[in-house]
Amino acid sequence: MRLLPIFLLLTVVIVHSGATGASAAEPCDTASSSQADLNECYGKAYKKSDDELNGLYKQITTRLKDDAATTKLLVTAQKAWVAFRDAECNFSTSASAQGSVYPMIQSICLDGLTSKRIDDFKSYLKCEEGDLSCPVPAH
Numbered sequence: 001m002r003l004l005p006i007f008l009l010l011t012v013v014i015v016h017s018g019a020t021g022a023s024a025a026e027p028c029d030t031a032s033s034s035q036a037d038l039n040e041c042y043g044k045a046y047k048k049s050d051d052e053l054n055g056l057y058k059q060i061t062t063r064l065k066d067d068a069a070t071t072k073l074l075v076t077a078q079k080a081w082v083a084f085r086d087a088e089c090n091f092s093t094s095a096s097a098q099g100s101v102y103p104m105i106q107s108i109c110l111d112g113l114t115s116k117r118i119d120d121f122k123s124y125l126k127c128e129e130g131d132l133s134c135p136v137p138a139h
Contacts, residue, residue, distance in 0.1 A: 042107035
């Protein structure tokens, strides 16, 4: 009966991931893949999202290069966000922590939250001149 809660958790995580726009993981959804293959594939999808996030972060810090105070706020916010993301995924995937499916579920969670942060960063990079509600200057 332990499989039913894990299956339900996996279903919730996959649906949640899809709802956040995390489409990088879609190529991993194959019935013929082994669990090890799925773990690796979802891990790579998360790595790709994390790399994109880091690239956007660098773009934002470049735009803020003349504003040390706002850069410091960004660094503080990003450190807090990373801590939240990791803690949230540790919590939300804890039911599968002892199973072979855990790396996949953990990667799906990390990828989903990272995709949301990517969307935030992309919106910061689209700020228009004079938009006082946006902390990143227009390009």
